[in-house]
Amino acid sequence: MTEFLFFLLSAAALLSAVFVVVSRKPVASVMFLIVTLFSLAGLFVLLEAHFLAAVQVIVYAGAIMVLFLFVVMLLNLGHVELPDFRSAMARLLAGAFGIALAAFTAWTLLNGSDPLTAYGASAADPIQSVLKARGAIGALAVPLFRTYLVPFEVTSLLLLVAIIGSVVLARKEAP
Amino acid sequence: MSGASDVAGQVGYLRALLPEIVLTVSALVVLLVDVFQRGEHRGPSGSSVRWLSVIGVLLAAAANVTLISLGPAGPDALVALDGFRVLANFIILGATLLGLLFAFDYLKREGLEIGEFYALLLLASVGMMILSGAQDLVLIFLGLEMMSISVYVLTAFNREDPRSAEAGLKYFLIGAFASAFFIYGVALLYGATGTTHLVRMASVLSHGHPGLLTAGGAGLLLIGFGFKVSAVPFHAWAPDAYQGAPTPVTGYMASGVKAAAMLALFRVLWVSLGSVQGYWHGTIWWLAVLTMVVPNLVALVQDDVKRMLAYSSVAHAGYLLVGVAAGGPLGRGAALFYLVVYTLMTVGAFAVVYVVAGKGDRHSHLADFRGLGWRRPWLAGALGIFLLSLAGFPPTGGFVGKLYLLRAAVGSHQPGLAVILVLTSLVAYYYYLRVVWKMYFEDAPADVPEPDVTGRAFRFGAVLCVAGILVAGLVPGPAVDAAGSAGLTGASAPSVDESVASTAPGARQDAKPRTHPRRAAARAQE
Numbered sequence: 001m002t003e004f005l006f007f008l009l010s011a012a013a014l015l016s017a018v019f020v021v022v023s024r025k026p027v028a029s030v031m032f033l034i035v036t037l038f039s040l041a042g043l044f045v046l047l048e049a050h051f052l053a054a055v056q057v058i059v060y061a062g063a064i065m066v067l068f069l070f071v072v073m074l075l076n077l078g079h080v081e082l083p084d085f086r087s088a089m090a091r092l093l094a095g096a097f098g099i100a101l102a103a104f105t106a107w108t109l110l111n112g113s114d115p116l117t118a119y120g121a122s123a124a125d126p127i128q129s130v131l132k133a134r135g136a137i138g139a140l141a142v143p144l145f146r147t148y149l150v151p152f153e154v155t156s157l158l159l160l161v162a163i164i165g166s167v168v169l170a171r172k173e174a175p
Numbered sequence: 176m177s178g179a180s181d182v183a184g185q186v187g188y189l190r191a192l193l194p195e196i197v198l199t200v201s202a203l204v205v206l207l208v209d210v211f212q213r214g215e216h217r218g219p220s221g222s223s224v225r226w227l228s229v230i231g232v233l234l235a236a237a238a239n240v241t242l243i244s245l246g247p248a249g250p251d252a253l254v255a256l257d258g259f260r261v262l263a264n265f266i267i268l269g270a271t272l273l274g275l276l277f278a279f280d281y282l283k284r285e286g287l288e289i290g291e292f293y294a295l296l297l298l299a300s301v302g303m304m305i306l307s308g309a310q311d312l313v314l315i316f317l318g319l320e321m322m323s324i325s326v327y328v329l330t331a332f333n334r335e336d337p338r339s340a341e342a343g344l345k346y347f348l349i350g351a352f353a354s355a356f357f358i359y360g361v362a363l364l365y366g367a368t369g370t371t372h373l374v375r376m377a378s379v380l381s382h383g384h385p386g387l388l389t390a391g392g393a394g395l396l397l398i399g400f401g402f403k404v405s406a407v408p409f410h411a412w413a414p415d416a417y418q419g420a421p422t423p424v425t426g427y428m429a430s431g432v433k434a435a436a437m438l439a440l441f442r443v444l445w446v447s448l449g450s451v452q453g454y455w456h457g458t459i460w461w462l463a464v465l466t467m468v469v470p471n472l473v474a475l476v477q478d479d480v481k482r483m484l485a486y487s488s489v490a491h492a493g494y495l496l497v498g499v500a501a502g503g504p505l506g507r508g509a510a511l512f513y514l515v516v517y518t519l520m521t522v523g524a525f526a527v528v529y530v531v532a533g534k535g536d537r538h539s540h541l542a543d544f545r546g547l548g549w550r551r552p553w554l555a556g557a558l559g560i561f562l563l564s565l566a567g568f569p570p571t572g573g574f575v576g577k578l579y580l581l582r583a584a585v586g587s588h589q590p591g592l593a594v595i596l597v598l599t600s601l602v603a604y605y606y607y608l609r610v611v612w613k614m615y616f617e618d619a620p621a622d623v624p625e626p627d628v629t630g631r632a633f634r635f636g637a638v639l640c641v642a643g644i645l646v647a648g649l650v651p652g653p654a655v656d657a658a659g660s661a662g663l664t665g666a667s668a669p670s671v672d673e674s675v676a677s678t679a680p681g682a683r684q685d686a687k688p689r690t691h692p693r694r695a696a697a698r699a700q701e
Contacts, residue, residue, distance in 0.1 A: 150188055150253050154305060154317045157199060161298050161321055164206070165328035168291045169343075 006046055013039035026072045030065065037061040051137045191245065191254055193238040194264055195301050201231025202297035209290025219288035225279055225632075228293040232272045232300075239264045247664060250374055253311040255442070258661030260308040262511050263438045267307065267431055270518045271300040274427035276636035277526040280629065281423045284534055287333060296427065299325035303435035307442070310664065312361045312371040315439055319357065319403065322435060323350045326428055330420040336535070342419025349402060349412040357399025363392030364447075373447035374665040381450035393454050396443065397462075403436035406496060407465040410489050417485035422536060425481070426525035429488040430518040437495050441510060442663065445502050449667025459500045463592060466493030467599040474606050481528050481539040483606055484521070487565055490603065491517055494580055497592050501583035502669040508659035509576075509583040515654060516564065516572035516647050523640035524561040526633065527554060531626045538624050544610055546619025551626055555614045557637045564644045566607040567600050572647030579655065587669050 016035035023029045037060045044053035086094075130139045144152055189196065205227050212221050239261060248256040274296060282288045302321030309315045327350060331343020365371050367388035368379040380389065401409035417425045448455060467490060474486035495517070498510030531547065531554070532539040548555040564573035577600060584593040629637075647654055 147251075148253075148313065150192070151311070151313045151317050154314065154321065157298065157301065158317055158321045158324070161295070161302075161324050164291055164295060164298075165324055168289070168295070168328055169331060169334065 002046060006043070009039045009042040009046070012036075013043065027069075030068050030072060033068070034061055034065050037065070049136050051140055187252075188254070191242070191248060191252070191256055193241060194235045194268075195304050197238045198231055198235040198297055198301050198304070201227065201234065202294045202301070205231070205290055205297065206294045209294075213290075219283075219286070220290040224290045224293055225275070228275055228297055229272065231297060232268055232275065235300075236265065236268045239268065247662075248310075251372070253314050253372075254305075254308050255310045255664045257664045258657075259438070259442070259507065259511070259663040262658065262661045263307040263434070264304050266434050266438075266511070266514050266518055267300055267303045269515070270427060270431035270434065270522060271296060273518070273522045273526075273636050273640065274423055274431065276632045276639075277426065277522065277529075278423040279632040280627070281421065281529055283630075284627065285333060285421070287421070292329070292332060295325045295329055299329065299427075300431065303431055306435045307438040309439075310373045310442075310446070312364065312373070312443075312447075315443070316354075316358060316361060319436070319439070320354060322432060323354065323403075326424075326432055329424045330416055330428070332424065333421050336419075338419040339421060340419075342416045345412055345419075346416040353399050353402030353409070356395050356402070360392045360395030360397075360399060363388050363395060365392075367392055373443065376447040377449060377665055377667065380448070385451050385454070389451060390454050393448055393451070394458070397455060397458055400436060400440045400443075401462060404433055404440060404492050404496075405466075405489050406462045406492055407469045407489070410466070410470065410492075413489050414482055414485045417488065418479070418482045422481065422525050422529035422532070425485070426522040429485070429521050429525065433488070433492060433495070434514045434518060437492070437499065437510065437514065441499050441502075441507065444499065445507075445663065445667060446665045449502075452669070456500065459496060460589070460592065463493055463496035463500050464595055466490065466496055467595055468493075471599045471602050474603070477606070478541050479539055480541055480544060480610060481525070481532070481536075483541075483610075484524055484528065487603065487606070488521055490599065491521070491565075493599070494577065494596060497580050497584050497596055500589060500592060501580075501587040503583075503587060503666075504659060505583040505586045506669075507661060507663060507666075508655065509579040511658035511661055512579050512647075512651075512655055513576035515658070516576045516644060519640045519643040519647075520561045520564040520571075520573060523637060523644075524558060524565065526637065526640075527558040527561065530554060530629055530633070533624050533627060541610065541613055543623060544613045545617045545623060546614070547626070548615040550619060554626060554629070557641055559611050559614065560641050560644060562607045562610055564648070566604050570645070570648040572644045572651070575648055575651040575655070 013036050016032045016039065019032040020029050020036060023032060037056060041053040041056040041061065044050075044056060134142060205224050208227060209220050209224050212223070242256060242261050242264075243258075245256050248254065254260070275293065278292065278296070282292060299322050302318045302323075302325060305318030306315055306322055307318075309318055327343055327347040330346050331340050333339035361371065364376065367386065368376045370376050370379065398409065400406075402412075405413040417429060420428060444455060444459070470486045470489040470493070474483050474490065477483035477486060495510055495513060498506045498513060500506070501509065528539055529536060531543060547558075560571065564571035567573045567577045577596065581593045581596060584590070584596065
């Protein structure tokens with residue numbers, strides 16, 4: 001069952017991701033992106049990362065997609081068919097880089113070495129032990145509200161600064 | 176948090192972050208008071224907002240004094256509690272106070288008096304204090320962003336002026352680009368060491384074999400910092416942003432932003448990456464050399480005084496990088512002392528430029544300074560002292576600061592840096608003295624516009640700057656002592672030994688008894 005769901009969701013994510021790129025209507029692209037994000041959320045559930053799945057749906061499929069749609073609507077791109085603006089050179093380079101990256105990943109995986117530790121990353125995997133001890137939500141909540149409480153609060157200040165800044169720059173007339 | 180340290184608990188952080196909290200609260204009070212005072216009508220903000228923000232800065236400075244008596248923070252604490260942070264906070268608060276004082280007249284003249292300016296300035300300072308005092312790359316990044324976003328907005332604050340808007344956009348785009356480099360470097364370093372905490376990262380790196388990830392992470396981090404401190408070749412945005420921004424903001428950017436980023440760079444390099452000096456020391460050396468040579472040469476041909484000062488500020492980043500490259504207690508003290516003096520002289524110089532430039536910041540060309548010495552002797556005298564200090568003439572603080580940097584460079588066995596510092600300073604004499612020449616030895620033709628009348632806040636700020644520079648130049652002992660004894664938690668020594676440094680000529684202050692850092696720091700700020 002899990003395996004079947006995995007392949008179903010992966011296929012949906014990959015296919016819709018391809019459609020995001022090839023689709024010529026911006027609105028259609030955005031809609032396919034929603035499918036991709038939902039499929040990824042499903043994959044996160046299969047990995048027992050429930051919190052991540054929920055955040056994926058709320059933040060990405062919810063808030064960020066609405067933002068995308070707003071931009072598309074505001075710029076009135078709804079019915080525009082965009083011509084392909086990429087040059088042959090760019091396509092060639094992008095394809096070459098993509099293939100190289102895929103080959104490199106496959107090579108390191110087939111070699112049996114952990115791709116991270118091979119280049120000097122620390123070998124200990126702190127995530128697994130924490131996941132076992134506290135579960136997925138505890139693994140996030142404890143660092144967020146204990147160890148990183150100060151950065152968490154500073155983030156709220158950072159957002160406040162951004163809000164004040166955008167209000168100041170977008171104010172209607174000079175005082 | 177597991178460690179049994181004094182600030183790692185939630186209540187402990189309230190104590191350890193007191194100056195930041197006080198300043199944040201005063202920024203929020205300023206915002207609220209402004210909203211309730213102005214109500215529906217969109218007139219200029221009342222004067223209470225100004226004084227509230229000045230009081231906020233003073234209260235934060237008082238809170239900063241209480242940090243001195245706190246012991247060193249535990250090994251797990253995200254913020255450091257050391258002399259380095261306390262002095263950095265004093266420098267930042269000093270730059271903020273001067274920025275506020277000089278902004279009052281300017282905002283009134285340009286019709287920009289809205290309370291958000293003060294709130295953003297205070298919040299930018301909170302970001303700077305977090306940036307220079309944090310011991311964890313996550314917190315450092317958040318402080319960096321908080322500072323940067325506030326300053327982008329302040330740069331573009333005069334929306335009606337296309338130069339200001341352009342400068343803000345340029346600064347924003349380049350800054351976002353730099354932040355991406357920075358955060359990618361943090362990610363790679365986390366991948367290499369499994370931690371973002373500076374002290375723990377140092378212990379991981381000193382035991383294992385640092386690999387490609389460490390080198391890549393350190394390199395990207397250096398690029399990010401390079402943009403923020405405007406080191407050559409990452410400086411291209413600086414002259415445009417400095418010239419376009421409202422002039423008091425330029426002074427604040429050139430002093431506060433540079434000080435905070437430079438001190439954070441010092442902390443990151445010498446605390447977390449101290450054991451892998453081979454990866455970055457050569458790069459810092461070259462950055463320092465390029466940043467001293469290139470802007471000093473370009474500044475020679477600038478005819479606009481504001482732009483010339485912008486290049487001079489970039490060049491001073493190079494002098495400060497000498498202190499970073501020297502490292503150790505000597506380099507640390509030299510960088511801190513120079514930042515104190517640099518803040519006073521550069522904020523003051525930009526302030527005089529906006530007075531001379533008149534409404535709309537139109538007249539900052541070299542020719543507009545002709546005969547200023549006879550038309551406005553006090554104003555010209557102040558600018559003269561700032562320029563002589565920037566150039567490094569005795570008996571100003573700039574001279575002592577450069578001497579201290581030279582000693583740090585020689586003490587860490589990098590005489591090349593010292594030689595280049597002296598040579599580039601000699602080149603810089605030309606463009607500083609050219610302004611002084613125009614002020615005193617050329618007559619003003621009739622069509623030269625009359626500079627503004629200065630307000631009380633401006634005069635008070637200018638007197639503070641001049642007095643600070645002269646005190647730092649004539650009796651540098653206490654400030655030098657305070658800077659030299661400022662401890663840095665977890666700092667590692669430069670790989671070359673420093674025993675030579677204490678016997679080098681000019682090591683006079685080592686013999687004196689150490690004064691209490693608090694008093695000396697307070698004096699340095701005055």
